[in-house]
Amino acid sequence: MSNVIPLHSTGGFTRMDNDLYEALIGAELSGRELRVAMAIHRLTAGYNKDSVKVAALYIAKMMYGDQGADSERANVSRAINSLIRQRVLFRDGGSRDPINFLPAKEWKLDQKATVLKSTHCVENMHATVLKTTHIKEINTITTPGGVVVGADGETQANAGKVARRKSTVEACPYQAIVDLFHTALPELPAVAILTADRRSKLQARWRESDVHRDLAFWADYFFQVKTSDFLTGKAPGRNGAKSFRATFDWLIAPSNFVKVVEGNYNA
Template sequence: MSTVTPIQPRSGFTRMDNDLYEALIGAELSGRELRVALAIHRQTAGYNMESACIAASYIAQMSGIRREDVSRAISELLRQGVINREGGSRSPIGFAPVGEWKIDKKNTHPNKPKGAPQCGVSSTSNVAFLPHNKERNTNTTPDGVVADAERQPVEPKATRQKLTVDACPYQAIVDLYHQALPELPAVAILNPGRKRTLQSRWRESDVHRDLGFWADYFFQVKTSDFLMGRVPGRNGSKAFRATFDWLIAPSNFVKVVEGNYHA
């Protein structure tokens, strides 16, 4: 009896290019990145399209991954060249040629062969035993009194290496803001307070430490009528218009990334 499950034409099926299939198998992607990549493939190749406009919320519904995590995974896949997109966060998305992928090496601690433990040998037994770390040589007098003790040298403890984080490119982020959003108030002074806030956003996630993420972030702002001041205020009040400081503030930053803002 065959163990191969036949394709059911009535329920539909999605064909995957062998090179792409094998590349996804061998790529060192995280679990979320791989699931998002498969969802993108389903929504493109599954409908005989090379690219498609796919909302992060729809992929979240398909995969069971939180929307903000889907957005981060998409940013990582874009950064590593697995997928491509011409334009901002709402432009069509599709797979890039396998030869153009630049996957991060996530396994930075390869397995190394374990060295054999040092053992002492007993003259009365064939069983090897580990030497005691407090053993030391002593000089004794004829009557058995210890005259002097030579301490074994103590090796210095290994110092922990701190993980270094790339410095925040403050001016580059401000330049992206000016390029994408010339309608909003310009940043005239990059003062210490703004630098501290930007650095906090930069260090919050690996996804944020990418200028491509910031370019998409400001593009997303540009597509919002509310954030751009194109929505009239209530009861004749002045329309709200986002500023650079408002966009990089912690709570507002999360709202924009998750699309959870409204008039």
């Protein structure tokens, strides 16, 4: 029995423009970005539409099923924003506006860095040797109970905990995130001072998810804000009221942050 599925018995198929097909083959996109692009194509060309209004949750259901959709919605939203930023997709407005493909010649794909696996392994080996040599040179004392103590009397276990805790606290690149905000959204009020409250909220957002601990996520986050007339103060206010305009503090507040990431704001 042949394992080749003939087209006439598939129950239908979606045509893809050859230029788009070849561009997607050659594009250095992540696996999630490519799957999102294919989902958008299915929802547009598959239904003879130029564009489609679709929520990130719906695409997440296409990719991961009903059970995994909720947990992956934010990642899908991030992939959509990344594709928009790279001009693979286009959406004029907020998350509830139609989305469509741009011609491949207009794409501005990110440059992906590549590292040879063999080189990476050699670097790791050197790092291990250096670390071992450094440990041997530490002036330590072993107590009768077998506890290793440093020259200053502090146990090495405690020192390691303090170092790890310090590294975690300092992990959030506050200024880099603020710089991304200024670059993407010059029309919004600038951040003049990185106050303790702002640092605390940024640190909390940074720690919430592995996805958030990536400057590319923040670039996509601020780009999503830029595409919203509501968040940037371009939409007229209701009943003659002054239009709303987001601030940096508003964008990093817990509840507002979730709303923007999930596209669940008054766009």
